[in-house]
Amino acid sequence: MRPDDFNLSCAGAPRAVSVSGLTKRFGARPAVFEQLDFSVPHGEAVAVIGANGTGKSTLMRSLIRLTEVDEGQIEVLGQKVRGLDPTALRRLRARVGFVFQKHNLVLRLSALSNVIHGAQARHAGPHVWAQWCAPAHVRHEAMECLARVGLADRASQRVDSLSGGQSQRVAIARMLMQRPELVIADEPVASLDPKAGEEVMELLFNLTREAGLTLLFVSHHMEHAKAYADRIVGLGQGKVMMDMPSRSARADELKDFFMEPVAA
Amino acid sequence: MNSIQPQTPPRFQRPGALPFVLGIAALAFVIWSFQSSGFSLTQFQRGIPALVRVFGQMFPPNVTDISRILWSLLTTFQMAVAGVVLGLIVSLPIAVLAAEGLSPHPLIRHAARGLIALFRTVPDLVWALLFVITVGLGSPAGILTIMIDTIGFAGRFFASAMEETDKGPREALTAIGARPSGIVFSAVLPDATPSFIATSLFCVEKAVRASVVLGLVGAGGIGVELKVAFDLFEYDVAATIIILIFLLVIAVEQTGAWLRRRII
Numbered sequence: 001m002r003p004d005d006f007n008l009s010c011a012g013a014p015r016a017v018s019v020s021g022l023t024k025r026f027g028a029r030p031a032v033f034e035q036l037d038f039s040v041p042h043g044e045a046v047a048v049i050g051a052n053g054t055g056k057s058t059l060m061r062s063l064i065r066l067t068e069v070d071e072g073q074i075e076v077l078g079q080k081v082r083g084l085d086p087t088a089l090r091r092l093r094a095r096v097g098f099v100f101q102k103h104n105l106v107l108r109l110s111a112l113s114n115v116i117h118g119a120q121a122r123h124a125g126p127h128v129w130a131q132w133c134a135p136a137h138v139r140h141e142a143m144e145c146l147a148r149v150g151l152a153d154r155a156s157q158r159v160d161s162l163s164g165g166q167s168q169r170v171a172i173a174r175m176l177m178q179r180p181e182l183v184i185a186d187e188p189v190a191s192l193d194p195k196a197g198e199e200v201m202e203l204l205f206n207l208t209r210e211a212g213l214t215l216l217f218v219s220h221h222m223e224h225a226k227a228y229a230d231r232i233v234g235l236g237q238g239k240v241m242m243d244m245p246s247r248s249a250r251a252d253e254l255k256d257f258f259m260e261p262v263a264a
Numbered sequence: 265m266n267s268i269q270p271q272t273p274p275r276f277q278r279p280g281a282l283p284f285v286l287g288i289a290a291l292a293f294v295i296w297s298f299q300s301s302g303f304s305l306t307q308f309q310r311g312i313p314a315l316v317r318v319f320g321q322m323f324p325p326n327v328t329d330i331s332r333i334l335w336s337l338l339t340t341f342q343m344a345v346a347g348v349v350l351g352l353i354v355s356l357p358i359a360v361l362a363a364e365g366l367s368p369h370p371l372i373r374h375a376a377r378g379l380i381a382l383f384r385t386v387p388d389l390v391w392a393l394l395f396v397i398t399v400g401l402g403s404p405a406g407i408l409t410i411m412i413d414t415i416g417f418a419g420r421f422f423a424s425a426m427e428e429t430d431k432g433p434r435e436a437l438t439a440i441g442a443r444p445s446g447i448v449f450s451a452v453l454p455d456a457t458p459s460f461i462a463t464s465l466f467c468v469e470k471a472v473r474a475s476v477v478l479g480l481v482g483a484g485g486i487g488v489e490l491k492v493a494f495d496l497f498e499y500d501v502a503a504t505i506i507i508l509i510f511l512l513v514i515a516v517e518q519t520g521a522w523l524r525r526r527i528i
Contacts, residue, residue: 064439094441104432108454117450120442129449171436178440 015039015075016182016214017063022072024058032058033238036072045205045215047229047246049222049257054235056218057101060186063216064093077181094121097180097213099204101190103171107160111151111170114159115142118177145173149203165196172204183208185217189224197221201228222254318499325507326500333489333501337508339403340485341516343478344471347407351414352464355380358415359422360448365434366426368444380423384416388474392483403484410471410478418467425459426452461527465520472516476509 022036032055040046048056061067063076065084074081079092105114113131119138126133131142146152149169159167168188175183185204189197201221205228208215219225225232225246232249234242234257242253279287358376360366367373391412395405426448433451442450453460479487486505493502 066435066439090441090443092441093439096439098436098439100432100436100439102432104436106433106451106454107430108457113450117437117442117446118440120437120446120450121440124443124446126449129446130454174436174440 014042014078016042016044016077017216018073018075019059019063020073022059022062022069022074024055024062024067024069031070031238033235036235036238036240038233038240038243040214040216042214043212044230045208045217045228046231046233047225048216048218048233048235049220049225049254050235050241051257055238056235057186059235060098060184060216060218063184064096064098065089066098094178095181097175097178097183099168099171099175099183099185099188099217101187103159103164103167105159105167105170105174108158110156110158111146111162111173112139112142112155114170115145115173115177118142118145118174121178121180142173142177145176146170148176148207149173163196164192165200168192168196168200169203172200172207176207180213182214183216185215187218187220190220197224204228222251225249225254321497321499322503324500325503326498327504329501330504333486333505333508336486336489337512340475340479340487341472341512343403343406343485344410344468344475347410347475348414348464348467348471350407351411352418352467354411355415355419355422359419359426362419362423363426366444366448366452376419377423380416380419382416383412384420388413389477389481392478392481396482401482401484406475406478406483406485409483410474413474414467414471417470418463421463422456422460425456425463428459429455458527462524465524469513469517469520472513476513 017038017040019039020037022038023034024032026032032053036055036059038059048059050056058067062069063074063081065081069082076092077095079088081089081092084092106117110131116128116131116134116138119128119134119141123138127135127138131139134142143152143155146155149172151166151169151173154162154166154170159170162170168191172188183204188204189200192200201219201224204217205215207213215228217224217229219229226249229246232242232244232246232254233240234254236257242249242257358380361368361372362376362380364373367376388409392405392409395408399405399408429452433455434447437447437451475485476487476490479485479489480491482488486509490502490505490509493499493505
C-alpha cells in the first residue's frame with residue numbers, strides 16, 4: 001500500500017497526529033526530511049522505522065517542539081503545534097507522554113519521586129516536586145503507576161541503583177502518572193539488552209492498549225515493529241517511503257529500513 | 265646502517281620579535297615594582313631581630329584570660345555560620361537567575377552574573393568597612409560582610425553546578441509540560457546537591473578565616489581581641505589568640521573535608 005492510499009483510506013478518522021509538508025535542516029547540511037506527510041489515527045499503534053540519520057528522533061521531538069522544524073504543519077491532539085504560545089505548548093505537552101531513548105530520570109531521587117514528577121503535567125507546586133512533600137493521594141497514585149510497571153517494591157530505591165530496564169520502566173510509570181492521551185516513544189529500548197528491551201516494549205504496548213491510547217514509537221527492531229504496531233511507517237531519503245498495516249508488511253520489504261546506509 | 269645523521273633539534277627555540285619584547289617589558293615591570301615598593305633586603309634584615317624579639321615575647325602564651333578569648337572565638341564562629349547561611353539562602357535564587365538555560369531572560373542572566381561578580385571582586389575588607397560605617401561596629405557588620413562574600417563565591421559555583429547538571433531529566437520534565445520552577449526544584453537542584461554541599465562547606469571554611477580578619481576593622485569577632493592585644497603589646501595574649509584561631513580553622517577544614525567525603 002502506498003502512503004497516499006493509506007491517507008485516503010483513513011481520511012475521515014480523527015487523527016492524534018498529523019503532519020504535512022514538514023522540513024527540517026541542520027545548518028547547511030541536506031534536509032533531514034523534506035515535505036514529509038504523515039498521520040496517526042486515534043487509538044492506533046504506529047511504528048516509525050528507518051536507518052540511522054533518517055530523522056526519526058527529530059520527527060518525534062518536533063511533534064511536541066523539543067526540536068523546531070523549518071517548514072510545515074504539525075497537528076497533535078487537534079492543536080496546531082507550531083503556533084502555540086509557551087503556556088499553550090506546556091498544556092499540550094502535558095497531554096503527550098514522551099518516552100526517551102535514555103530514561104532521563106533524576107538519578108539521585110527515588111523511583112517514587114521520579115514518578116511523582118509526572119504529575120507536573122497537571123499540577124504545579126512543591127507537592128509534585130518530590131515524594132517527601134507530596135500529599136497522600138499523589139503518593140498513592142504514583143505507587144499505583146509503579147505497580148503497573150511491576151516496580152512497587154522499588155519505590156524507595158534511588159534510580160542510580162536500578163538496572164537499565166527497571167529505570168526505563170520507572171520512566172514509563174512517570175509517563176502514566178502524566179495521564180497522557182498520546183504516547184510517543186523514541187527508541188525506548190535502544191539502551192537496553194534484548195531481554196529487557198522485549199519486556200519494556202511489551203509493557204509499553206500493553207499499558208497503552210489497555211488504556212486505549214495512541215502509541216507512536218520509533219524502533220530499530222523489525223520484530224517489535226511487526227509485533228506491537230498496527231501500522232508501520234518507513235522513513236528514508238527524507239521522505240515517507242512506506243506506510244502500511246504491519247500484518248501485511250513482509251520482512252524483505254522492511255529489512256532495508258533497518259540497514260545502515262552505505263558510506264560513499 | 266643509515267649514513268645520514270638525523271638533525272637534533274636545538275635546545276631552545278629563538279623567540280619571535282613580539283614575545284621577546286613582551287618578555288623584556290615584563291621583566292622591566294617586575295624590577296620597577298620592587299623599586300617602587302621600596303623593598304630592600306637590608307630593611308628585611310634589620311627587621312629580623314625585632315621579629316625574634318616579638319616571637320620571644322609571645323612564648324609562653326598567656327592563658328589567664330582564655331575563657332574570654334574562647335567566648336570571643338565562639339562568637340566569631342557563630343558570626344561566620346550566620347553570615348554563610350544568609351549568604352547561601354540569597355545566593356541560590358541569584359544563581360538560578362545567573363545559570364544559562366535556567367535564567368528567564370539573557371538580560372536577567374547578565375544582571376545576576378554582574379551582581380555576583382561585583383560581590384566577588386570587591387574585597388571583603390572593603391565591604392566590612394562599608395557595613396561598619398552603615399550599621400555600626402560589631403558582629404552585624406561582620407555577618408553582612410560574610411553574607412555578601414558568600415553570595416559572590418557560592419552564587420558563581422551554584423550557577424556552574426546547575427548548568428552542568430544532566431540535561432536529560434530537564435528535557436523530560438519540559439516534555440511533560442512542567443513549569444520552570446518545577447524543573448529547577450525537581451531535576452536541577454537534586455542533581456546539583458552534592459556540589460552545593462561541597463561549595464557550602466568551603467564557604468564556611470572561607471568565612472571562618474575571613475571573620476578573623478574582619479575584627480581588625482571593627483566588624484566584630486576575635487579579630488578585635490587580636491588587634492587590642494597587638495596595640496597593647498600583649499604579644500603573649502596575641503599568641504594564645506593566634507593558636508586558637510589556627511586550631512579553629514584547622515578543625516573547620518577537617519570537619520568540612522570529612523563531611524564532603526561522607527556526603528558526596
